[in-house]
Amino acid sequence: MAESFPSTGPDLPSPTLSARLRELAAYLAAPTAGHLTEEQRALSLGIARRLVTTLAAELDVGIDVTALWDDWLAGGIPSAERLAPACFARGEEHRWRQQSAQSAPTVSPGTAETADGPPAAGESELSDTDRAFLALRIADRRRFDALGNPAIAVADLDPDLLRALLLDIAAWWLARDKGDGNRAAALGDAVRTTGEAQQSATGIDAEAKAYHATLIANGDLSAVAAGAIARHDWTTLVALAAAAGKRRYADMALALITAEAAALPVLLAPLRLDSAALAPLEASLAMLPARALAGDDAGSGATA
Template sequence: MSEILAPTGMDMPSPTLSARLRELGDFFAAPGAERLTEEQRALSLAIARRLVAATARRIDRDFDSAALWTDWLYGGLPGGDRLAYFCFARGEEHRWRARSAWTSEPAGRAPPAEAETQPDATVAPREAEQSEADEREGRAYLALQIAHRARFDAAGQPTLTAHDLDSGTYRALLNDMAGWRLERLGGDPALARQLGDHVRAALDEQTAGAGIDTAGRAYHQLLVTRGRLRAAAHDAAERHDWPTLIALLAAARDRLYAETSLALICADGDDLARLCAPLELDTGALAQVEASLARLPARAVGAGSRT
């Protein structure tokens, strides 16, 4: 984004004017490009606010996240470009799922492997091994669903967890918030040490924890070992279980879930087929994905897309 400079000798009277002129400058630079809808803007902003509130609780239980959010809304979010990527990806994924036409089975239902009968003493060894493998697959699938459910708040609204961010973005957010807290309370050295300890503890939790990327990789590896990746991916597409499909594709491409989610939502036609190639989806399954995506308005598909 280019900086907007006032004519010589003229000052910008407010940050609001500066922001509006930057937006207008972007418009002048590409008048034909589509802009964010109000829904996209509001959804991304709400996701960012929930992330800030949750992060504040990890830093200090007495953290006034509402005051910080007010300050940042006026002065701008530090690292806004990096946060925007993850918030927009989460928002677009949520819009996709909300507008997707559900088929006969709900997306949250476990795959058939989890429903297999339990092994007992009368079952032949080979059948018992098969049943145990099915149970492991069912547990891995359940872990993936739990990781996805953690990406909603108590009211069912989409949010981001620490595990959804890369370590650099999360560290920067923690440091910016701790710096704001320290400045607000007068820069006390003891508080600075305490905040530093809390930031390091939060980073350690992010490293040790298991989010949707970790759960997706574990489920993907198990499916590959069993030779069931293609079948599970096809099943996810048929049931419109988009979180599972995204997680499997992210693991297959060795990419972040957020990156893969945006790539899918922005793909169309041959690009979509190439993107999904690691899952070996057949024509019918690909058609399910493409038809569902086609129902999502204001997708960023190609140059000048009107989808």
């Protein structure tokens, strides 16, 4: 007869093994659910790193960002639960736009939509609509780093998440300095100043509202939104839908990307688009691989 030994489970000699087993347990608990692909993981991690780097520089240029990120990679990002939705939304929007850029139809846009930058001082021929569109484009460019990688602009970050990340970075820096009193006071001031500066900053949400208001005043909202869909100009569509629905740009982007086809008319109802105008949007979203659908209990997309 085989002897029976009580099982206490395997020893967990390292955080790495422990994390792998937790990940496997989560997978076994829901094996048919959609899981992150390597691309999605890399995008979200890169977005998080760029945001942390930017915020650390806002607090104190002397912060060793490399050491900070290495420590957080090893031990975990303190505000991971709150940061994950923002990074995932930005990463999924980037994947969607990149895919569409490879297959977007050639449609002649208006004057503002072909411009490469803000109007020069003498370009008085630009209308208020053109200027509002250019301001939206400039705000969108700030959501990338110098190499064109997706990022989250400080002006676009949820204020509560901003404060949490700033406090996490400050706490890490103080721990490295053994709680230096002078530095603690300086960091506290920097956290407050950065938060106040964000309140007066103009990000993509503010520019979306301004562009939406201009189009409403001119009676052009539906036509411009339909044109954006035809061109696969998802930045403009998301901005107008967010402003019309009184939602943040990032929230609307994720809502559209994860929406079932039947939910799109409801999400975009304030834009007053007909069903034919939505067809290119539905087709584009259907082509996005590893897309998580809000109404799919079993998940959607490839496993990691």
